[in-house]
Amino acid sequence: MTTASRATGWHLGRWRLIDRLIAGTALILMLIGLSWLIGADRGLSKTRIRVGQTPVTVSMQAETEQAPVVVIAHGFSGSRQMMASFARTLARNGYVAVNLDFPGHGANPRPLEGEIGEQRRTRILLDALAAVVDHASTLPQYDGRLALLGHSMAGDIAVRYADRSPAAEPKASADEPRQPAAPRLDPAADLDALVAVSPYLSEELGAHRPGRTPDNLLFIYGAWEPRMILEQGRAAVAAVANLPSDAIQPSVTYGDHGDGSARRLVIADHVEHIGVLYSARALRAALDWLDQVFERESSGWVDARGAWLGLYFLGAILLAWPLTRLLPRISSEPLGADLGGRRLALAALLPALLTPLILWPLPTDFLAIAIADYIALHFLVYAALTALMLALIRRQPSNPPSSAQTAGPPMGRGGAIGRGSASVSASAFGVAVLAVIAYQALIIALPIDLYVAAFLPDPHRFGTLLVLSVATLAWFIADEWLTRGRGAFIGRYALTKVLFLLSLILAVVLNLEELFFLVIIIPAILILFVVFGLFSGWIYRRTGHPLVAALANALFLATAIAVSFPIAD
Known part of the structure; x- marks a missing residue:
């Protein structure tokens, strides 16, 4: 069996007893919560x-x-x-x-x-x-x-x-x-x-x-x-x-x-x-x-839906852990920026401080949904600054980089992504992305729309969703690459998310009148970041590629923002 074929295999045999127990427990929790929600109607x-x-x-x-x-x-x-x-x-x-x-x-x-x-x-x-x-x-x-x-x-x-x-x-x-x-x-x-x-x-x-x-x-x-x-x-x-x-x-x-x-x-x-x-x-x-x-x-x-919704979504999060072990292996080596604590902190801190300062004097009124235009710009500028910091850090003298220390995932010959000794399967990457997006859409997004708040966007929001998806995707790609690699320190993912939220808070402080309603979604984004952090870590450890979670999480967050704020004239 070739490296590529091994990478695309689903390895059902990799499920351990603990995976089966967790999956069974998660399904029971989800069924109990869902049965109450359905029965209440x-x-x-x-x-x-x-x-x-x-x-x-x-x-x-x-x-x-x-x-x-x-x-x-x-x-x-x-x-x-x-x-x-x-x-x-x-x-x-x-x-x-x-x-x-x-x-x-x-x-x-x-x-x-x-x-x-x-x-x-x-x-x-x-x-x-x-x-x-x-x-x-x-x-x-x-x-x-x-x-x-x-x-x-x-x-x-x-x-x-x-x-x-x-x-x-x-x-x-x-x-x-x-x-x-x-x-x-x-x-x-x-x-x-x-x-x-x-x-x-x-x-x-x-x-x-x-x-x-x-x-x-x-x-x-x-x-x-x-x-x-x-x-x-x-x-x-x-x-x-x-x-x-x-x-x-x-x-x-x-x-x-x-x-x-x-x-x-x-x-x-x-x-x-x-x-x-x-x-x-x-x-x-x-x-x-x-x-x-x-x-x-x-x-x-x-109505006691709060407790039963909590039970269902707890099960949905737990179920994701064993299911990620069924994802195909994408890269033979873990990919990412591979930064140590000091260099990562520097690359993460400056975008958090500079983004609200750069956007402070700029007009933000190009999308039909209130606040979404500023959020899109914040993600885009933050992503550009993070990418710039990655480029500048890579130019500094350091130890010889490993094969995983690339600035991005270039496409190689034969459908493989990567360079050096890292072999990355494009087909496995596509399968993994589709599987994760399908799970988030069917198991998480659909129940939210049915029982919590409007989540599935109507056609009149598609244009805004497209712009937000581009913006969130740019940031998640930059952030996931920044926080991944063999040498990345523990707590890196949480650090960059805390800095991003602090950056949003700084933006509100600088322009309270225009951005006050950002305060509404900051707690929701915090909750999503916690869930994304769990999903992203599990997905990365299995696939070895940071962009699988980046694509799925970017689409989910863009959808959440696109449907949360009202369409304004």
Whole structure:
């Protein structure tokens, strides 16, 4: 058997007993988690429609005849999937849950026009919410009682929607012609309650004013959220109790449900702005509040997808370990820059510092998705600087390089990649890349899209996805090559990822007004980097080639970014 044929073999015999045990355990965890997620939908009727361009999902128990309707809206960079815990909880307890994707978000192709805080953007969001509320009031199951539930940005939009006074209409500016106002509820369809989950309010609510402020308003916050946001809700509750804000007690109702003045503040322990959407405390508080307003008795069932999703994805990560041992061997020697600690640190540190400084004065407004243009430039410039540092370091006098110390993977004769004594199979490389991408897409990306948040991009995002893929690929290739090789020190992969995140944070500090929403994805990127680090290490030890993980991880991260932020005009 030739070297090339040995390289492309899948070596099923390489699976040890420990590999089989880990694979079996992982599959059991995945099946348990997935079976609960699928079983939780049993008995529910889900209808997907469009109200204009707005995608809407209507969820209810199959036998529901008449029930209150709850329109559920997500926050900035959210989607219907992110609010599914509330929709499922309410539907399983007899409500009709109506979930929507705001313009620019999820599967909604309409751009989110205007800047943050502009009246044009507020009007577009109000229009979308109003159209869905109007449609919800025509459902055969609608019994005349209506509530809104909004997270973050949608909490403020819902508060504005509840204000039916002429003064609440967004004003047109000199350079912003007036557009038709959002339709208002007719008196028969007045809102009975509003649940605001971690809202950022654009203005103080003050005391309850019928027709001007929401009736029966519940605030839910995570205990780990910024104090400034939480204090807004506390002040709103204090306004109806005629008490100072610091006298307001969580989980105590102030005001009266009878006249609509009831308000309550609930704080969910051990969660932040996104984790609150999966908190059993938050879900139960919303259900109990609506049951009190509508004088109903529910089963009390609460969606627990957070734990079951964690079980599934833990299994998916564990399963990747033994499966990587089935990948073909690509290179006869480990490829990479082969840098020691001092030289690698120098090559990694300068791009982290220079990239935000270089991009600071440059305009970033060439992609349709907010923030994505800056992220693409950050990846590209960072990759270029890393490649430059690699080239400069290689010119410095050092010990004679090994065959693995190449600046990149050039293609050799006979379909082999590499030079010197390293023999690299192009066919094995292609097989390995396709296998890893297929695993990430089917086992990780698809369940995320079904049960966590919008992840599979719609066609209107393909152009941005292509640009982001080029940018992330450039960085992952440079970074993987930088951190691999026989002489690379332990902790190298973690070091470069920490420096990259610090570089993004520095960019936000330098341009807080424009890049503030980068803060939203930095925790998500950190989580992905941890998972990528595990996958990349396992793949590299088996294949000997750093670019397999680079290609797969770049596509996954580009997709995550492309679908996370709204399409902007």
